[in-house]
Amino acid sequence: MADESGLEHHLADLAASGQRFAVPATAERIRARGDRLRRRKQAAAASGGVVLTAALAVGVLSLVRLGPGPAPAAVKPAASSTSRFVPPVPAPGEEYAGEIGYVYGAVLLEGDTVQVTVEQLRTGVVHKVTAPTHTPVEVKHLAGGKPGDMRLGELVGRLSAGPRWVFAVDYDGEGRIQSLREAFWLSVERDGQR
Structure with a gap:
């Protein structure tokens, strides 16, 4: 064991x-x-x-x-209810976005604002926008062929008729018009008028 x-x-x-x-x-x-x-x-x-x-x-x-x-604008652009217009948005790194079109039908509104009709050259979209009368406008042919700077309020009479003058319209990031620049190289005769 x-x-x-x-x-x-x-x-x-x-x-x-x-x-x-x-x-x-x-x-x-x-x-x-x-x-x-x-x-x-x-x-x-x-x-x-x-x-x-x-x-x-x-x-x-x-x-x-x-x-x-930037200081807030007194009036934002007012697009018509039937318009397909959407204000352009600046590209990244850009201050403004723009559209090119005929600017006409200017009307002085209350509160020192001007309403204009814009007909886009590319798309034919027609819309109305408002901008302060002090909005800067670069002109040439509209001022008799002499390049210069004016204010939108000074051009109401000249822009009150039908489509005749082509402008580049600059919008800021909030859809407000910041300036207009006459695209004199695109201004064309319409109905025999200049």
Whole structure:
């Protein structure tokens, strides 16, 4: 029986040594997996912090204008209810967007504003817009062939008739007319008038 008990003792020692070597390996794998998870979480938190900081910076810059903005216009352009006209929007990095068309039918309104009809050259879309009388206008043929700067209020009489003069109309980002520039190279005779 001593042999049997010796064998049992020997087997018990072997099992105990196996457990000592097996348990630390399992514990080591669990510890390594935990370390990997912790490093991933730290990396995600760090990159998330960078992304969050960048998003906040972009958001703040888009909400806050750098420097003073343009003064609000007294009157916004009023498109007719049946018009397909949508004021052009400046391209990124551009201050103004424009359209080229016949400007006519000028009428002086109350509140120092002028309403004009614009017929786009490319599309033929006709719409009405209003602008302050002090809106700058670059002219040449309309002023008798002498290039110069005038104000829209000074040209109401000359622009009150039908389509005759072609202008480039500049709009700001909010759809307000900022200036008109006579496109004298495009001004053409209509109905034998000039």
